[in-house]
Amino acid sequence: MDPKELLKGHITKTAVLTEEQFEYFFSHFKKQDFKKGQAIITDGDVVNCEYFVISGCLKSFFINDDLKMFILQFAMPTWWASDYNALYSQSKATINVDCISDTEVLCLSNNDREKLCNEIHEVEHFFRWRTNRGYVAAQKRLLSFMNNNVKHRYEELLKLYPELYNTVPKNLIAAYLGVSRETLSRL
Amino acid sequence: MDPKELLKGHITKTAVLTEEQFEYFFSHFKKQDFKKGQAIITDGDVVNCEYFVISGCLKSFFINDDLKMFILQFAMPTWWASDYNALYSQSKATINVDCISDTEVLCLSNNDREKLCNEIHEVEHFFRWRTNRGYVAAQKRLLSFMNNNVKHRYEELLKLYPELYNTVPKNLIAAYLGVSRETLSRL
DNA sequence: TTCCGAATGTGATCCAGGTCACACACCATC
DNA sequence: GATGGTGTGTGACCTGGATCACATTCGGAA
Numbered sequence: 001m002d003p004k005e006l007l008k009g010h011i012t013k014t015a016v017l018t019e020e021q022f023e024y025f026f027s028h029f030k031k032q033d034f035k036k037g038q039a040i041i042t043d044g045d046v047v048n049c050e051y052f053v054i055s056g057c058l059k060s061f062f063i064n065d066d067l068k069m070f071i072l073q074f075a076m077p078t079w080w081a082s083d084y085n086a087l088y089s090q091s092k093a094t095i096n097v098d099c100i101s102d103t104e105v106l107c108l109s110n111n112d113r114e115k116l117c118n119e120i121h122e123v124e125h126f127f128r129w130r131t132n133r134g135y136v137a138a139q140k141r142l143l144s145f146m147n148n149n150v151k152h153r154y155e156e157l158l159k160l161y162p163e164l165y166n167t168v169p170k171n172l173i174a175a176y177l178g179v180s181r182e183t184l185s186r187l
Numbered sequence: 188m189d190p191k192e193l194l195k196g197h198i199t200k201t202a203v204l205t206e207e208q209f210e211y212f213f214s215h216f217k218k219q220d221f222k223k224g225q226a227i228i229t230d231g232d233v234v235n236c237e238y239f240v241i242s243g244c245l246k247s248f249f250i251n252d253d254l255k256m257f258i259l260q261f262a263m264p265t266w267w268a269s270d271y272n273a274l275y276s277q278s279k280a281t282i283n284v285d286c287i288s289d290t291e292v293l294c295l296s297n298n299d300r301e302k303l304c305n306e307i308h309e310v311e312h313f314f315r316w317r318t319n320r321g322y323v324a325a326q327k328r329l330l331s332f333m334n335n336n337v338k339h340r341y342e343e344l345l346k347l348y349p350e351l352y353n354t355v356p357k358n359l360i361a362a363y364l365g366v367s368r369e370t371l372s373r374l
Numbered sequence: 375t376t377c378c379g380a381a382t383g384t385g386a387t388c389c390a391g392g393t394c395a396c397a398c399a400c401c402a403t404c
Numbered sequence: 405g406a407t408g409g410t411g412t413g414t415g416a417c418c419t420g421g422a423t424c425a426c427a428t429t430c431g432g433a434a
Contacts, residue, residue, distance in 0.1 A: 062330050062334070064334050068334075070330060070333045070334060072326060072329070072330065084319070084322065084323055084326070085323045085326070085327070088319055088320075088323065117312065117315070118312075121308045121311065124308065124311050124312055124315055125304065125305075125311055127315055128304070128311055128314055128315035128318065131315060131318040131319050131322050132271070132275055132318050133275075134322050135271065135318050135321050135322040135325060136271055136272045136275065138322060138325035138326055138329060139259060139271070139272070139325055140272070141329060142259070142325060142328060142329055142332065143249050143257060143259065145329065145332050145333075145365070146257045146332075146365035147249070147251050147255075147257060149420075149421090150420085150421075169380085169381060169382090170381075170382070171380095171381075171382090178332070178333035179421075179422090180421070180422055180423075181381090181382080182382095182383085182384080182421090182422080182423080182424095183420085183421050183422075185382060185383055185384080186383085186384075186421095336390075336391090337390080337391075356410085356411060356412090357411075357412070358410095358411075358412085366391075366392090367391070367392055367393075368411090368412080369391090369392080369393080369394095369412095369413085369414080370390085370391050370392070372412065372413055372414080373391095373413085373414075
């Protein structure tokens with residue numbers, strides 16, 4: 001898939017940009033290619049960019065003191081990923097991002113995003129709505145965590161992203177559900 | 188506290204508005220008073236507004252099929268509350284909002300917010316940052332849920348909001364932590 | 375072909391937290 | 405003073421999921 005067209009299709013769902021505006025917007029993105037298993041953001045890094053996925057699949061995750069992994073998000077094509085806490089507050093990363101498969105991304109720096117938001121009202125509109133959706137999704141996931149048992153959450157996840165079942169190893173699914181690999185295996 | 192000054196102090200932390208712009212912005216808010224225990228948004232309602240708390244305390248919560256309550260958020264002065272999923276998508280509420288104590292709010296309709304965001308770039312900037320912070324907070328809470336046991340989360344909550352300890356009944360704290368009242372009582 | 379490591383299934387045991395049941399303290403209001 | 409609701413503590417028991425320990429399968433590298 002052509003990166004420019006993919007981004008254009010994505011943003012025009014919520015913002016109306018002229019041809020020149022989109023060209024200008026797009027000119028701030030930098031194409032990057034990563035291999036399966038490669039790290040994009042590592043705990044302790046200074047985080048400068050967020051990433052728009054073109055192809056492949058990322059995961060953003062947290063590693064606790066016992067080296068246990070918790071997955072915050074899988075990022076498929078047209079999804080965005082970063083350590084947003086570190087990115088917005090210009091602090092060191094506490095979240096990792098790496099590649100579940102070979103992945104192409106478009107990279108946008110925090111400074112460029114803020115500059116674009118400032119220069120083009122519609123771009124700020126787009127980013128407001130992107131975060132709105134993310135916020136609502138995070139709240140839903142939180143509620144599901146409090147309310148539902150593992151089996152229910154697993155079925156919910158598979159209904160939402162059936163492609164994960166065959167694409168992603170089960171231990172990663174378990175880390176997303178916040179459950180042990182063994183318990184997930186027992187369905 | 189004067190509602191207008193409270194809102195002004197709140198918004199000028201992230202957006203620069205002229206005096207006239209703020210007056211115009213403020214003119215879209217409607218002051219409302221509620222009594223302790225009164226419901227503001229009830230499951231099934233059409234949700235038209237979001238609420239900026241001036242004084243008192245709100246809770247937004249979900250009731251599951253077993254009538255068990257889960258608290259998404261306590262809203263203290265300068266916090267915002269609503270059923271954002273329903274508000275943004277103009278669907279029926281699945282989240283309730285009611286008053287833990289007598290509460291004064293400023294009410295802003297979804298239409299007015301969108302209108303203001305469209306008319307005044309800085310207002311859109313403000314709402315983008317408000318949601319950014321909410322999104323990051325929701326992610327942190329999710330991680331804390333997956334990573335920490337009840338005791339740890341309870342201490343975390345009290346460190347973050349010490350005023351809750353004496354203000355809010357323990358069964359509500361338990362509903363926020365996603366734990367039974369009895370377990371919380373045993374610390 | 376053989377070997378190795380990653381991914382997965384499964385049994386045995388343990389424990390944090392849920393559920394149920396009561397007791398009690400603190401108020402309101404009648 | 406009696407009555408009733410609401411918040412809180414605590415004991416007894418149960419259970420979902422964690423943990424540890426092995427076994428099996430499979431794909432890639434030598």
